[in-house]
Amino acid sequence: MPETVTQDLPANPTTAPLPDQSLGRRAAASPWRVSRRSARANPSAIREILKLADQPGMISLAGGLPSPLSFPLDAIRAATARVLAETPHEALQYAPSEGFAPLRGWVAEHLAGHGMDVDPAQVLVTAGSQQGLDLVGKVVLDPGSTVAVETPTYLGALQAFTLADARFAALDGDVDGPSPAALRRLGEAADPARCVYLLPNFQNPSGRCIPAERRAALAAAAREARVPIVEDNPYGELWYDRAPPRPLATHWPAGTVYLGSFSKVLAPGLRLGYLVAPPDLLPKFVQAKQASDLHTPGLNQRIVSAVLQSGMLAEHLPALRARYRTGRDAMDAALHAHLGARSGLGCRWQAPSGGMFFWLELPAHVDAGVLLARAVARGVAFVPGAAFHADGSGARTLRLSFVTVTAAQIDAGVGAIADALRELA
Ligand SMILES: Cc1ncc(COP(=O)(O)O)c(C=O)c1O
Structure with missing residues (x-):
C-alpha cells in the first residue's frame, strides 16, 4: 500500500492530565485535565523556530510570513477612514x-x-x-x-x-x-x-x-x-x-x-x-x-x-509578483552558487513558479534538524521538513522562504547553510 495511516488514536479514550509546560510547576498540581484531542496537539515546530529566528542578527529563511513591505497601507488607511x-x-x-x-x-x-x-x-x-x-x-x-x-x-x-x-x-x-x-x-x-x-x-x-x-x-x-x-x-x-x-x-x-x-x-x-x-x-x-x-x-x-x-488589486498584484519574483530569482541564484552541482554537497531543489518557498532535499546522511542547529550557530534559520509530513518521513528535507529577506541576506543565508552542510559531510 503506498499510503500509510500514521496517526492512530490512543487506545484509552479518557481525558489526559495537563502536560507540564515547563513553567517550573508540577503538572500534578493542576486541577485541569485536557481533552484527548488537545493532548495529541503539539506546539508548532515553525513557531518554536521562529522564536530562535527573532534573535538580533539572525537571517530568517524560516518564516511563512508575507513581506510587510508589500502591505497596501495607503489603500487600507483610506478604506478604514471611509468605512x-x-x-x-x-x-x-x-x-x-x-x-x-x-x-x-x-x-x-x-x-x-x-x-x-x-x-x-x-x-x-x-x-x-x-x-x-x-x-x-x-x-x-x-x-x-x-x-x-x-x-x-x-x-x-x-x-x-x-x-x-x-x-x-x-x-x-x-x-x-x-x-x-x-x-x-x-x-x-x-x-x-x-x-x-x-x-x-x-x-x-x-x-x-x-x-x-x-x-x-x-x-x-x-x-x-x-x-x-x-x-x-x-x-x-x-x-x-x-x-x-x-x-x-x-x-x-x-x-x-x-x-x-x-x-x-x-x-x-x-x-x-x-x-x-x-x-x-x-x-x-x-x-x-x-x-x-x-x-x-x-x-x-x-x-x-x-x-x-x-x-x-489590478495594480497591487503585479507589483507584489514583481517583488517576490526578485526574491525567488535571488534564492535560485544563491542555491546554484553555494549548493549547485559544483559544490559537491548533494542537494536537490526545483525553483518554484510561484508562492513563497523553496524546498530543499538534502543528501542521505544529513538530518535537517541536526543541520538547523549548525545553521543557527552560523546565524541563519530555516524550517526542517519533517513537521510537514504526516507519515513521519521528511527528515532530509527543509523549507526556505524568500519573501521577507533581501537578496544579500538570501545569499549570506544560503552560504551559511552550505558551510553548515560541509561541517556534516
Ligand atoms: C497552505 C496554507 N493554508 C492556510 C494558511 C492560513 O492562512 P490564513 O489563515 O492567514 O488565511 C496558510 C498560512 O500560511 C497556508 O500556508
Whole structure:
C-alpha cells in the first residue's frame, strides 16, 4: 500500500492530565485535565523556530510570513477612514455569520474569473483560511476519521485536523503532485477517507504547482472514489512565470470545499479568508462558525471590501509578483552558487513558479534538524521538513522562504547553510 495511516488514536479514550509546560510547576498540581484531542496537539515546530529566528542578527529563511513591505497601507488607511466615516455603527455592530454581502459578492465574481461558478450564497467569510480548516475539522470529521494528505503538506492543516481527532493517510506522489491511483485506493478502503486535503498552487511547503492534467486526474479519482476534496489556495495569485491552471473545484464543484485567503495578497493581520461550499453543505459550516466566533470582524470585512471595490488589486498584484519574483530569482541564484552541482554537497531543489518557498532535499546522511542547529550557530534559520509530513518521513528535507529577506541576506543565508552542510559531510 503506498499510503500509510500514521496517526492512530490512543487506545484509552479518557481525558489526559495537563502536560507540564515547563513553567517550573508540577503538572500534578493542576486541577485541569485536557481533552484527548488537545493532548495529541503539539506546539508548532515553525513557531518554536521562529522564536530562535527573532534573535538580533539572525537571517530568517524560516518564516511563512508575507513581506510587510508589500502591505497596501495607503489603500487600507483610506478604506478604514471611509468605512468609519460612512457606516461606523454598522461596521462596529454584530453582523451576519455568513459574512458581509458585498464581500461575498466580490469573492463569487473573483472566482468566476478562475472558472468557478459560485453563487454568493455559497461563500462563508472566515477568519483566514486557517479557520476554514478548523471548520472542516468540525463539520466533516468524526473522531478517528481519515483525511488523505499530500506528502509533504501544510503543517497548520495537520494541526487543525489533529484537533478534530483525525487520522492521516499520506498520499505518495511525484514532482507533479499526489498520485491519483493512491487516492482512488483510499476510496476502496474499509473505512474510506472522509476527504482529501490538496494544495494545488505553489504548495506550502514544497512550492509545487500541480499541472492541469494531474488536476483533472486527481479530481476524477476523487470523484470515482467518492472522497471529497478540500482545496486550499492561499498562494494562487502569487505566480511569477504564468498563472496556475484552473482550480480542482471546477472539475468537481459538488465534491469540493474551496478555501481562499486575503492574507498573502493584502495582509494577514486582517484575518480574512473565505470558504466556498456546495449549497447543501454551507449551512453546516455557518452553524460551526456561529459556535466558534459568531462572525468574522465586520469592520475588517468592510475595510477589505472597500479596498477590493476600489480596484486596487489590478495594480497591487503585479507589483507584489514583481517583488517576490526578485526574491525567488535571488534564492535560485544563491542555491546554484553555494549548493549547485559544483559544490559537491548533494542537494536537490526545483525553483518554484510561484508562492513563497523553496524546498530543499538534502543528501542521505544529513538530518535537517541536526543541520538547523549548525545553521543557527552560523546565524541563519530555516524550517526542517519533517513537521510537514504526516507519515513521519521528511527528515532530509527543509523549507526556505524568500519573501521577507533581501537578496544579500538570501545569499549570506544560503552560504551559511552550505558551510553548515560541509561541517556534516
Ligand atoms: C497552505 C496554507 N493554508 C492556510 C494558511 C492560513 O492562512 P490564513 O489563515 O492567514 O488565511 C496558510 C498560512 O500560511 C497556508 O500556508
